[in-house]
Amino acid sequence: AQRVTQPEKLLSVFKGAPVELKCNYSYSGSPELFWYVQYSRQRLQLLLRHISRESIKGFTADLNKGETSFHLKKPFAQEEDSAMYYCALSGSASYDKVIFGPGTSLSVIP
Amino acid sequence: GAVVSQHPSRVICKSGTSVKIECRSLDFQATTMFWYRQFPKQSLMLMATSNEGSKATYEQGVEKDKFLINHASLTLSTLTVTSAHPEDSSFYICSARIPGGDTQYFGPGTRLTVL
Numbered sequence: 001a002q003r004v005t006q007p008e009k010l011l012s013v014f015k016g017a018p019v020e021l022k023c024n025y026s027y028s029g030s031p032e033l034f035w036y037v038q039y040s041r042q043r044l045q046l047l048l049r050h051i052s053r054e055s056i057k058g059f060t061a062d063l064n065k066g067e068t069s070f071h072l073k074k075p076f077a078q079e080e081d082s083a084m085y086y087c088a089l090s091g092s093a094s095y096d097k098v099i100f101g102p103g104t105s106l107s108v109i110p
Numbered sequence: 111g112a113v114v115s116q117h118p119s120r121v122i123c124k125s126g127t128s129v130k131i132e133c134r135s136l137d138f139q140a141t142t143m144f145w146y147r148q149f150p151k152q153s154l155m156l157m158a159t160s161n162e163g164s165k166a167t168y169e170q171g172v173e174k175d176k177f178l179i180n181h182a183s184l185t186l187s188t189l190t191v192t193s194a195h196p197e198d199s200s201f202y203i204c205s206a207r208i209p210g211g212d213t214q215y216f217g218p219g220t221r222l223t224v225l
Contacts, residue, residue, distance in 0.1 A: 034214075043203075043216055043217065043218040043219060044154070044203065044216040045216070046213055046214070049213065086153060086154070090214070097144060097156055097159055098144070098156070098205070098214050099156070100153045100154045100155075100156075101153060102152070102153045103152075103153045105151075
């Protein structure tokens, strides 16, 4: 079964502290993994995807196929990082649906 | 970059009426679009996959006769909530994926309130 889990519903960290948002998945085959972010009153937007191995706004995520995880990390949290973060997976075809995790609300305390 | 728009952004209707929500891909053609529903403080729940020129594929538990989807062109998909009831009040979001691409682009969402 295709599934994405994010164990933390809420996560609060102090400004400047490291952040790790956990994501685990189950999928038969080779999925594509994504992190989406939704800032207050804004549309959902792509933060990063595993195939590009990029760093966006200081965030990185490494796909660990052995642990079926795709945790999102940032070494120093900023107040503007406060948002809702969704881990998601999809197949590679354009018609493949995206399955979202339940989301983690990150709050960065000044 | 690719843009997906939705109209209207907000709609309030009376119970029993029908509401149509449009989703457009503005600078690319999308053979497949997706419709999601998001309740407050919850994740996106996929409702259906909209296929241009053919019937939509609905997720388990989604009533196809209540949520009518029409994907009449490569840039437009519509979701009609028929005989809306207060429990249908939610945030409806569409997305589309550029053929051959790996990124989904999301619309800004439509907030439906049924009185």
